[in-house]
Amino acid sequence: MRAKRAPPQRAHGAPNRVRIIGGQYRRRLLEFPDGAGLRPTPDRVRETLFNWLGQDLPGWVCLDLFAGSGALGFEAASRGAGRVVMIERDPKAIGALEKNRATLGAGQVDILRADALAWLANSRETFDLIFVDPPFDSGLAGTLLAELARHLESGGQAYIEQAAPVVAPAGLIIHRSGRAGRSHFALLVKE
Template identity: 40%
Template sequence: MRVIAGSAKRLQLKTPDGPDTRPTTDRIKETLFNMLAPHLYGCTFLDLFAGSGGIGIEALSRGAAEAVFVEKSPRAMACIKENLNFTKLSPKAVTMQTDVLTALRRLEGEKKFDYIFMDPPYNQSIEEKVLLYLAGSALLSEDGMIIVEAAKDTQFAYADALGLRIIREKVYKTNKHVFLEMTQKEQI
């Protein structure tokens, strides 16, 4: 796995050993960031279930002002920190070794994010719990976007009821990226 573009272009990233992490392939990462590229410079990026940190590092490499990496596994967090140091992107990164919902509660009122990316374990409905929290939080900036990497057959029919609108889905062989935004709140 490598950084595709930007200041850390072509640098190889380490990935944690074991079945607990499933790094996004370079090809899928490149497709994702080609879609986001025009809006990345100067943005704030939240990488949930960060694994090796490859997604947040790619965002930083391409000009994000700051990325917060949330990962519960000590082994994976050590890998993220090593990758951030190797790419020299540590000064623009914040790491949080905790579960995602605890991290979100800690970040509430402290930060707003232009992009919130999550890649939770597949087929466990974890993304629904996180989206439920995010729908009621102030963590997403006004024009912000939530991106969920999920198994190809994962359904998001509940999104509308949470006040989220699916604006795009990009389907790959075994998984997909779902792009969501908050629906506009009615003015009183």
């Protein structure tokens, strides 16, 4: 008889928690609610991403579309980003994001309740870095790719995480890419 495998664990063995891996909030835990398609970017993938970015983001202006748990946005804030805009539409996720912002004292984080597609279509803001990690298998990242270049500063970067390999649209080039399990991720740079 085979031994039953233990279910996968998250930060410190507790479900619905993820830890910040670097910067001033390092080792702090973020709590988030259950939600369809809500799966934080794993520690190993976030570590790879921030190695690509150079660890610190002093003064950067970042956008975290589909913020969910806030793992990417709070990681950027922890590493010195001057402003992080988080876009999320789920009320439970918004409540958790606000609670985590208060717990961390992350005043540079703005949390907006909005649909990511509609917000991006109506915004004229530009960013140094945009995180796009929509609900898994939604196909929403591909829908947004063509819109990203106009929201990036010259030389700005966009991180994409989705179920399919990332294909760069006009105006962006893939700088680095990887895969973890079923997730494909890439860092794109504005030409």
